[in-house]
Amino acid sequence: MAQFTSDQLAELRARLNANTATQSWTKPQVNAALQAIEDRLRLAATQNAIGSDIEAAAPGVFSAAQKQLLFGVWCYTAAKRLGVV
Amino acid sequence: MTTHTTSILGVNTVPDTTGRCWFEPYPIAATNDVWGLLVLRLKDPSAAQAHGFYGQFTVPQNYVSAPVIIPIWTSTATSGNHRMRFTYRTVGGDDTTSLDQTSNEEQVSLTDAAPGAANRRMAPTGLTLTAGNFAAGETVEFLFERWDDTGTDTMAADSLIFDVIFQYSDV
Numbered sequence: 735m736a737q738f739t740s741d742q743l744a745e746l747r748a749r750l751n752a753n754t755a756t757q758s759w760t761k762p763q764v765n766a767a768l769q770a771i772e773d774r775l776r777l778a779a780t781q782n783a784i785g786s787d788i789e790a791a792a793p794g795v796f797s798a799a800q801k802q803l804l805f806g807v808w809c810y811t812a813a814k815r816l817g818v819v
Numbered sequence: 820m821t822t823h824t825t826s827i828l829g830v831n832t833v834p835d836t837t838g839r840c841w842f843e844p845y846p847i848a849a850t851n852d853v854w855g856l857l858v859l860r861l862k863d864p865s866a867a868q869a870h871g872f873y874g875q876f877t878v879p880q881n882y883v884s885a886p887v888i889i890p891i892w893t894s895t896a897t898s899g900n901h902r903m904r905f906t907y908r909t910v911g912g913d914d915t916t917s918l919d920q921t922s923n924e925e926q927v928s929l930t931d932a933a934p935g936a937a938n939r940r941m942a943p944t945g946l947t948l949t950a951g952n953f954a955a956g957e958t959v960e961f962l963f964e965r966w967d968d969t970g971t972d973t974m975a976a977d978s979l980i981f982d983v984i985f986q987y988s989d990v
Contacts, residue, residue, distance in 0.1 A: 740866040740867075740868075741865050744862075744863060744864070744868075747976075748862070748863065748977075750975075751863070751895070751975070751977070754895075755850065755937065756895050756936075757895055757896040757897065757898070757975050757976045758896075758898055759898055759899075759975055760898045760899035760974070761899055761972070761973045761974060762973055764975050
C-alpha cells in the first residue's frame with residue numbers, strides 16, 4: 735500500500751473540489767478517505783479478485799499487465815461518467 | 820476613541836512565486852456570475868506549505884494605536900480551519916533607512932473557521948499587531964499568506980481574499 739504524499743493529496747483534493755460546489759468535509763477527512771481507496775485497491779486480495787473475474791470472463795486471454803491496462807481503461811470511463819476528467 | 824479602516828491592497832500587490840496564489844475574476848469560483856471583480860485565490864495548502872502575496876501601504880497620518888490586520892475572505896468549504904499569517908516590516912524616515920531590509924519586524928498568525936455556508940463573507944477579529952512598531956507616515960512592507968504550519972489548516976478548498984484591511988485607532 736502506497737502512502738499518498740501531501741502534494742498528491744492536494745492535487746486529488748483540487749480535482750474533487752472542481753466537481754463539488756461546496757466542501758462539507760475537512761482536509762484530514764478527505765485525505766483519509768482517499769488513502770482508504772488507495773489502500774483497498776492496492777490490496778493483493780482486491781487485485782486478485784478483479785483478475786479472477788477477468789479470467790473467468792475471458793479465460794487465458796489477458797496477461798497480468800493487460801489486465802491492469804483493462805482496469806485503467808475502466809477507471810478512465812468511470813471518471814468520465816462522473817465528470818472528473 | 821475612533822476606529823478607522825483602510826485597505827492595504829494596491830497597485831503593487833503581487834502574488835509570490837510559489838504558483839499557489841494568483842488573481843482571478845470572482846465568477847470563476849462563484850456560482851452566480853454577477854460580481855466580476857478581481858480576487859486573490861490562495862490554494863488549499865499541502866502540509867507545511869505557505870503561499871500568499873506581497874504589498875506595501877502607508878500608515879495613515881492619524882494613526883495612534885491598536886493596529887489590526889483583518890482579511891476579508893471566503894471559500895466554498897464549510898468545514899475545517901483556515902490558517903493565515905501576516906509578516907511585515909515598517910520603514911520610516913527620509914533618506915535614513917533602507918527599504919531593502921533583510922528581516923521582518925513581526926510575524927503574526929490567525930486561525931479562522933470555514934464559512935458556515937459557501938461564499939459567506941468572512942471578517943475575523945483579525946491579526947493584532949504590536950502598536951509600537953507603527954508610526955504615522957511610515958511605509959509597511961508586508962507578506963500575507965495562507966499557511967499550513969503543522970496540519971493546522973484543515974479547510975479542504977482554496978480560499979478567496981477579497982480585501983485585507985488595516986484597522987487602527989486615532990487615540
